[in-house]
Amino acid sequence: MITFADRLDKLPPYLFVDIRQKIAAAKEQGVDVISLGIGDPDHPTPDPIVETLCQTISNTEDLDRHRYGCDNPVEDFPESIIAYYNRRFNVKLNDDQVAITMGSKDAIVKLSLGILNPGDIGIAASPGYPTYNIGHVFSSATTYYAPILRENNFLVDFDAIPDEVKRLAKVLWINYPNNPTTATADLDFFKRAIEFGRQYDILIAHDNAYSENTYDGYISPSILQVDGADEVAVEFFSLSKAFNMTGWRLGFVVGNSTAVQAVKKVKDNIDNGSLRALQFAGAKALSIADEITPKLNKIYVKRRDIVVDSLIESGWLLDKPKATMYVWAPVPERFDGSSRLFATELLENAGVVVTPGLGYGQWSEGYFRISLTYPDDIIQTAINRIQEFSSK
Numbered sequence: 072m073i074t075f076a077d078r079l080d081k082l083p084p085y086l087f088v089d090i091r092q093k094i095a096a097a098k099e100q101g102v103d104v105i106s107l108g109i110g111d112p113d114h115p116t117p118d119p120i121v122e123t124l125c126q127t128i129s130n131t132e133d134l135d136r137h138r139y140g141c142d143n144p145v146e147d148f149p150e151s152i153i154a155y156y157n158r159r160f161n162v163k164l165n166d167d168q169v170a171i172t173m174g175s176k177d178a179i180v181k182l183s184l185g186i187l188n189p190g191d192i193g194i195a196a197s198p199g200y201p202t203y204n205i206g207h208v209f210s211s212a213t214t215y216y217a218p219i220l221r222e223n224n225f226l227v228d229f230d231a232i233p234d235e236v237k238r239l240a241k242v243l244w245i246n247y248p249n250n251p252t253t254a255t256a257d258l259d260f261f262k263r264a265i266e267f268g269r270q271y272d273i274l275i276a277h278d279n280a281y282s283e284n285t286y287d288g289y290i291s292p293s294i295l296q297v298d299g300a301d302e303v304a305v306e307f308f309s310l311s312k313a314f315n316m317t318g319w320r321l322g323f324v325v326g327n328s329t330a331v332q333a334v335k336k337v338k339d340n341i342d343n344g345s346l347r348a349l350q351f352a353g354a355k356a357l358s359i360a361d362e363i364t365p366k367l368n369k370i371y372v373k374r375r376d377i378v379v380d381s382l383i384e385s386g387w388l389l390d391k392p393k394a395t396m397y398v399w400a401p402v403p404e405r406f407d408g409s410s411r412l413f414a415t416e417l418l419e420n421a422g423v424v425v426t427p428g429l430g431y432g433q434w435s436e437g438y439f440r441i442s443l444t445y446p447d448d449i450i451q452t453a454i455n456r457i458q459e460f461s462s463k
């Protein structure tokens with residue numbers, strides 16, 4: 072009989088599968104469903120990036136255009152990454168501090184495979200992106216969840232991590248601007264994270280997926296801006312949310328060269344790199360980032376204001392997030408803090424899909440997430456329905 076490996080049984084249910092099933096069931100009952108669930112940009116990838124892909128894939132003079140990306144690297148891409156980090160964050164990177172990845176989700180798991188031994192501990196800030204734990208599960212390591220709480224502005228409280236965990240942990244995963252809480256971190260926090268990493272010999276893995284999705288003049292730093300950060304830190308940058316390129320599977324990891332080489336070594340043995348045309352397009356995206364980013368952020372700011380202003384009008388206590396493409400809101404009191412109950416009733420009675428906080432771990436219970444990656448009119452309709460639902 073064919074059976075799954077034990078490690079698959081250790082995986083938590085994939086959050087959005089559960090939501091998809093609930094949506095299908097509601098539709099079957101005749102509910103007109105609109106979703107504010109998944110954070111996948113609705114606007115297309117900007118034209119110059121798409122044009123670069125088309126031109127380079129059809130360039131018959133490039134005899135390597137169809138071949139394995141790992142053996143036929145496009146030098147422009149790492150060069151543009153180094154130039155981008157210098158320009159955007161004033162961070163100087165050497166060639167051995169850069170690895171091209173197939174997006175961050177993939178690379179996060181590959182870093183765990185590259186640095187963790189069975190029985191090791193990895194620390195993941197919680198609530199947080201579920202893939203940090205999944206990388207640990209695939210590496211037969213265990214996860215210690217470090218709660219990030221509203222009273223600490225959703226920042227990791229390093230002192231609250233037990234001594235035993237500090238002693239045994241090999242990696243700490245953080246993510247600011249944060250999914251799902253929308254919290255941001257300043258350089259002072261990153262300095263403390265680097266000190267923590269140095270003191271306990273723990274790699275600080277900063278997932279920088281939303282650094283370009285910022286509003287109201289806020290500019291998000293890189294952890295690598297901290298002096299000496301590359302001794303203990305790596306940073307994952309994704310082109311997905313910054314440039315509307317989720318389906319392209321393109322990103323990079325930069326910083327500590329041992330950790331970067333670990334990712335490269337896993338990649339050499341698992342994937343064969345990204346198509347050359349994708350690498351050319353990635354270089355293009357980074358080179359025109361300064362033009363693209365403000366335009367994309369204007370779209371999200373408008374949507375954020377629609378959502379937050381309406382929820383405040385309906386009695387919610389909320390601040391306007393200055394980063395990410397989400398709104399993180401408390402579940403109304405009558406649901407007794409149950410995000411699952413709230414999300415289910417909202418779907419069944421108002422036909423609106425939001426992501427229940429519980430999907431991001433026990434520390435996010437009592438909250439739900441709205442994604443701003445849907446057209447304005449859909450967001451407006453959904454918010455009207457939420458207002459009506461919450462007034463009942």
Ligand SMILES: Cc1ncc(COP(=O)(O)O)c(C=O)c1O
Nearest residue numbers: 174175176200250278280309311
């Ligand atoms: C915090 C965080 N990290 C990483 C990712 C994955 O991004 P990518 O498309 O680069 O795999 C996401 C996607 O939603 C995310 O929210």
